Amino acid sequence: MAYQLYRNTTLGNSLQESLDELIQSQQITPQLALQVLLQFDKAINSALAQRVRNRVNFRGSLNTYRFCDNVWTFVLNDVEFREVTELIKVDKVKIVACDGKNTGSNTAE
């Protein structure tokens, strides 16, 4: 089971909204929508591991930290994300990180 972590992204939310519309119009069953989301989880985890090869650095101040159910949640303030190509500054960012050491059967976000 791949992490369902990536469902709350632009891509994941768009997919869920589209599936909800299809369910509303009775074109697919909720069971099928769930299967689609599970397939999405597999695909996105695989794509991130295999097809992405860039690196980012960031620096900021830590506002809060939380470690629960092997999931880290941070809130940082005044953060700068630095990539080779560009610099991104934000006042506040939330980082949600699941355990990356195993492929893990964690179904929670």
Add this chain to the structure above:
Amino acid sequence: MQSRAVDGFHSEEQQLLMQVQQQHQPQQQQHHHHHHHQQAQPQQTVPQQAQTQQVLIPASQQATAPQVIVPDSKLIQHMNASNMSAAATAATLALPAGVTPVQQILTNSGQLLQVVRAANGAQYIFQPQQSVVLQQQVIPQMQPGGVQAPVIQQVLAPLPGGISPQTGVIIQPQQILFTGNKTQVIPTTVAAPTPAQAQITAASQQQPQAQPTQQQAPLVLQVDGTGDTSSEEEEDEEEDYDDDEEEEKEKDGAEDGQVEEEPLNSEDDVSDEEGQELFDTENVVVCQYDKIHRSKNKWKFHLKDGIMNLNGRDYIFSKAIGDAEW
């Protein structure tokens, strides 16, 4: 269903029914257009089961069509049919809460009925002439399987002070609304949720009590506002809130003697709002962590395989390293 509906009559109701029947009987044959099954059955000689079939039909039709125009002769037939068993038990009817749109229908006999369509899809037909009293009849819910067979019951409650019989029969899959004769509309019974306590005597007892308290025009149907207790609760809450404010003001004035103490007290809360953290449109990074390290208040993050949404744009990384000070 049919057999259950065939019990005895109320003698008084039967008399009223007979009167109405005799008035409309010659028109009976003309008004059978809506119902295919039974057109030629004379009213009084038909066995009760057949009549109950007649009664069931409009309900089944109503299950399909949203509106049912029931001519008066049909009403009379239904009254004759005896589902007086239900009448025996049920006395008061009321419109459920949420009855809003009111339509007027001119029946075949020329009488003007009002059709009120409730929120739950039920239709209520009543004659708003002169004095219309909505009595509440509680019928236990039909089988949960959604059986369409309706329970059709009629109640012509011989209300004290009742005048000429005005009858309205509402046929529904689930509930039936009856209007009896009364001089006033009783909004309490209309708006209140329906406990299963329909008794004719109880209804008659309730009505004289409601009469002096509620003097309303017969055409005005109030479906809310009666029996509310929320207004009282709100008043109590407001009073408590005011009292607290006054206490704080008094304290501040006593300690420093300044008028501006109240705003200063509101600054005692140092921590940030929790709402900020839960705010939805913030920048989010979802990823996996390789290692999270901390020394005193210095944190180091080793992250991987992440998707970022920053300032409305999406970014992605296979590896991210960060530093932060708490």
